[in-house]
Amino acid sequence: MPPAHPFDDDKLREECGIFGVVGVKDAANFVALGLHALQHRGQEAGGIVTHDPELGFNSARRFGYVRDNFTSSDVMESLPGPIGIGHVRYSTAGSKGQTAIRDVQPFFGEFSMGGAAIAHNGNITNANALRRELIERGSIFQSSSDSECIIHLMARSLQRNIPERMEDALRRVEGAFSVVAMTRTKLIGVRDPLGVRPLVLGKIGDGWCLASETCALDIIGAEFLREIEPGEMVVINAQNGVESHFPFRRQPSKFCIFEHVYFSRPDSILGGRSVYETREAIGRELAKESPVDADLVCPVPDSGTPAAIGYSLESGIPYAMGIIRNQYMGRTFIEPTEQIRNMGVRLKLNVNRALIEGKRVILVDDSVVRGTTSRKIKEMILDAGAKEVHFRIASPPTAWPCFYGVDTPQREKLLAATMTEEEMTKHLAVDSLKFISLDGLYRAVGESQGRSKDCPQYCDACFSGEYPVTPADMVEQGFKMQPAAE
Numbered sequence: 001m002p003p004a005h006p007f008d009d010d011k012l013r014e015e016c017g018i019f020g021v022v023g024v025k026d027a028a029n030f031v032a033l034g035l036h037a038l039q040h041r042g043q044e045a046g047g048i049v050t051h052d053p054e055l056g057f058n059s060a061r062r063f064g065y066v067r068d069n070f071t072s073s074d075v076m077e078s079l080p081g082p083i084g085i086g087h088v089r090y091s092t093a094g095s096k097g098q099t100a101i102r103d104v105q106p107f108f109g110e111f112s113m114g115g116a117a118i119a120h121n122g123n124i125t126n127a128n129a130l131r132r133e134l135i136e137r138g139s140i141f142q143s144s145s146d147s148e149c150i151i152h153l154m155a156r157s158l159q160r161n162i163p164e165r166m167e168d169a170l171r172r173v174e175g176a177f178s179v180v181a182m183t184r185t186k187l188i189g190v191r192d193p194l195g196v197r198p199l200v201l202g203k204i205g206d207g208w209c210l211a212s213e214t215c216a217l218d219i220i221g222a223e224f225l226r227e228i229e230p231g232e233m234v235v236i237n238a239q240n241g242v243e244s245h246f247p248f249r250r251q252p253s254k255f256c257i258f259e260h261v262y263f264s265r266p267d268s269i270l271g272g273r274s275v276y277e278t279r280e281a282i283g284r285e286l287a288k289e290s291p292v293d294a295d296l297v298c299p300v301p302d303s304g305t306p307a308a309i310g311y312s313l314e315s316g317i318p319y320a321m322g323i324i325r326n327q328y329m330g331r332t333f334i335e336p337t338e339q340i341r342n343m344g345v346r347l348k349l350n351v352n353r354a355l356i357e358g359k360r361v362i363l364v365d366d367s368v369v370r371g372t373t374s375r376k377i378k379e380m381i382l383d384a385g386a387k388e389v390h391f392r393i394a395s396p397p398t399a400w401p402c403f404y405g406v407d408t409p410q411r412e413k414l415l416a417a418t419m420t421e422e423e424m425t426k427h428l429a430v431d432s433l434k435f436i437s438l439d440g441l442y443r444a445v446g447e448s449q450g451r452s453k454d455c456p457q458y459c460d461a462c463f464s465g466e467y468p469v470t471p472a473d474m475v476e477q478g479f480k481m482q483p484a485a486e
C-alpha cells in the first residue's frame, strides 16, 4: 500500500482510525465516509461491521484504501442497518509487515447476551501477559492483534450486559486505548484513563457518531459536540441518547502531544483549537527560539506547511513553496530497496528551482525520525542552487520509541537516540539544525507555563523518555527505560 506521506518510512505513523454511528439510515455509508476522512491514520486495511434488526450482524474487512473497497454497491449493500462501526489500520502489534485479514478490525464476539464488535486505536502494553493468561485458561485467539484480548476478557467477565463486560475487560488492560464498540442497539465509546489517543462525539440528525478526529464528523455533516474525556465511557442508544460514566480510577490526562504536531489532520479540532492553528503557533515559537538570517522559509510538504507559515509570520522572512509535492504518486515506486527509496523522494518531491537558486533557505519539517529523508531533501535544495540550508523542526528530537499505538523504528534507528543536535547537524551536512524545545512545544499547544516537570500535561515519551504507562511487554523483552535521575 502506498504510504500517506511521501516519506512514510521516515515518519512516525499513527496506526489506527476509528469511527462509529447509530440512529441513521444505512450506517455503513456514513462509516465508510468517516473512515475515508481518517485514512491518514491507517492505509493498510479497513473494516466495517453493521447490525440490521432483521439481518443481524454483517462485516466486511479488506486490504487497501477505503475508497477502493467500501464504495461498490456489492460491498455496501452487504452491510445493512442503522448502526455500524469501522476501523482503518496500519499493521499493529504482532503483525508488522505481514498482516493477515484476520488481524483487520473490527473484531466480533458472540456472547450469551448477544454479539458485540469492537475497534481499537492504541496499543495494549500488557497484551503479551494477558494473551498468555487467556490462552492458559482456554481462549482460542483468531488473530495476532493485541486488541483481540479485549474480546476474550469480555467473554470471561461475569457481568450481565456488554457495556459492563467491556468495563471489566478494559480494567485489566494497560496502555493506550480509544475504543468504539457496538451491540445490536448500542454504540459504545471509551478512552483510556490517561486519554492518550483521541475520540470525539458528534450528532447527525437523530443519530450520534464517534470518531478519532473531528474531520470525520465534518465529512458526513455531523455536528461536533465534544471530546470524550480521558477515562470516560459513553453508551449511546438512538432512543435514549448518550449515557456517560467514568469506570476507571481518575488520573491526570496524558494526551499524545504528537497528535498536535503531526498525526491529526490540520482541519481537525483538538483541545478546543484547530490543529492548523496549533501548528502555526509551533512555527512561531520555533522562530522565537531559533532565529536565523535567511531569504526564504519553505515547508517540507505537506506536514511542515502550517509550522513554516508560523515561522515566516513570526520572523518576517518570506514564505515560499520551495518544494512541490507530486500529488499523484501511485504505488508503483514504493519498493523496499534503499536505492529505490532514495529515488522515491525525488519522484515525489521536486524543488522549485526558480525560487531556490542563490537563496539562503530555512526548511521547516514536523519531525526527524531516521534522518534519511532530511538528508535527501537537503541535497535536492543544494542541487537547485541554494546558498545555505537551515533545518527547523517543529518537534523536539525523537529519541524514544512510542508504545502507545504509533509505529516507531527501534530506538537505535532513531537519529536523535544516537546523536546530539550538533552531531545531527554534521551528519545531515546542513548549515544549521534546530528543534523546538519541549517547553516551546507545550507553550505552542496552549500551556503558557510550558511543561510541568512534576506532572507533564501530555504524553511526550518519544521526546523525553518518560513513559506515563510502563510498557510492560517491551520491558519484559529487554527494553530499557530511562533511569528517573537522567
Ligand code: SF4
Pocket: 012, 196, 255, 256, 257, 258, 259, 401, 402, 403, 404, 405, 406, 459, 460, 461, 462, 463
Ligand atoms: S510516545 Fe510520542 S507518539 Fe507515542 S503517545 Fe506519547 S507523544 Fe504520542
